[in-house]
Amino acid sequence: MLTGADGIVAGMGDARLPTGVRPARSLAVTRLSPLVIAGLSAATALAYISASEDTSDALASALLEVPWLPLAAVAVLVALASIHFLSAACALRAVSGRRLDLRPTTFVQVAAAATNRIVPNGIGGTGLNFRYLLRAGVAPGAAASGLAALALLGGATDAGYAAALTAVGPAIGLTGAARELSSLTAGGVRVGQQHLALIATAAVLISAVVLARGRRAGRAGLAAGARQAISHARALVSRPRRLGTAALASTATTVAMSAGFVLAVDVWGQAAHPLPTGALITIYLVAAAAGGATPLPSFFAVTELALIAALVLAGYSSASALVAVVMFQAVTFWLPLPVGLWLGQRLRKSQLL
Secondary structure, eight states: OOOHHHHHHHHHHHSOOOTTOOOOOOHHHHHHHHHHHHHHHHHHHHHHHHHOHHHHHHHHHHHHHSOHHHHHHHHHHHHHHHHHHHHHHHHHHHHHSSOOOHHHHHHHHHHHHHHHTTSGGGHHHHHHHHHHHHHTTOOHHHHHHHHHHHHHHHHHHHHHHHHHHHHTGGGGTOOSHHHHHHHHHHHHHHHHHHTHHHHHHHHHHHHHHHHHHHHHHOHHHHHHHHHHHHHHHHHHHTOHHHHHHHHHHHHHHHHHHHHHHHHHHHHHOOBSSOOOHHHHHHHHHHHHHHHHHSSSOGGGOHHHHHHHHHHHHTTBOHHHHHHHHHHHHIIIIITHHHHHHHHHHHHHHTTOO
């Protein structure tokens, strides 16, 4: 039985029309009419504008006044954020040992990023990925091993990225990384020495939480998980192609975000002597690492404050540093929050989380 518009059309085809009444026009013509009307209207408007010099000049002036560069920068930042989530999905697929669908896996990364905005140290996102892997049929120990391998690869690739900037960067035009890295490292050591008690307290709390969870899991569960993790780790090490794919995808996530920060500073930052690209990338890497290591939720804006402080110390005006960092973080960091929360609900309804 047909329903909706198709059913109505079919029923009309079977019925007899009164004498003198023409059949209704076909559905294709009915749908085409608005397009024809819109096309004729657009052609008439263009003809009028081209015939009027005053209107043409006014339109040209209005187009010139539109801030095309910031709008283009925002569009590029959205594209870079999309590349970031897509690369994160590829990395998770590589270490999972399963053929996960790319689209839902990417959506999970956006949802995990939204959770990380609320829960510090990436715990929320890791838990969401862990649940997704379990739903995909991965054993608990293997899922934990895969996420641990992903975390290790992320740290290693970030360190390799920073090392490559200092070693090879000057040869390809990415200068300033070594000097900025040494300066920021020295400043970070001073801050760490001043807040050693806070860092030690945070480490003790994290260790206590891990031990408490381990006791609740029970010895049998821990033993089974350990066996699964060891088996998964061996299988992953025996497949260097998967490891290489995961490492490349993990590097792509960092490259995309660092490129976005460089773009934001170039567009909105103002300084008498702007920093070179290598120095800006180093600032992003150090600030992101500091924000991720701090046992505070993202709402405390630790990463944002670190980025702004580094730019101001480098000679950028306070207002321009604030605008550059806010625009960068708003598009690449905070915009995924509502999108990720919505995707998380959809994924739960689809039984993927």
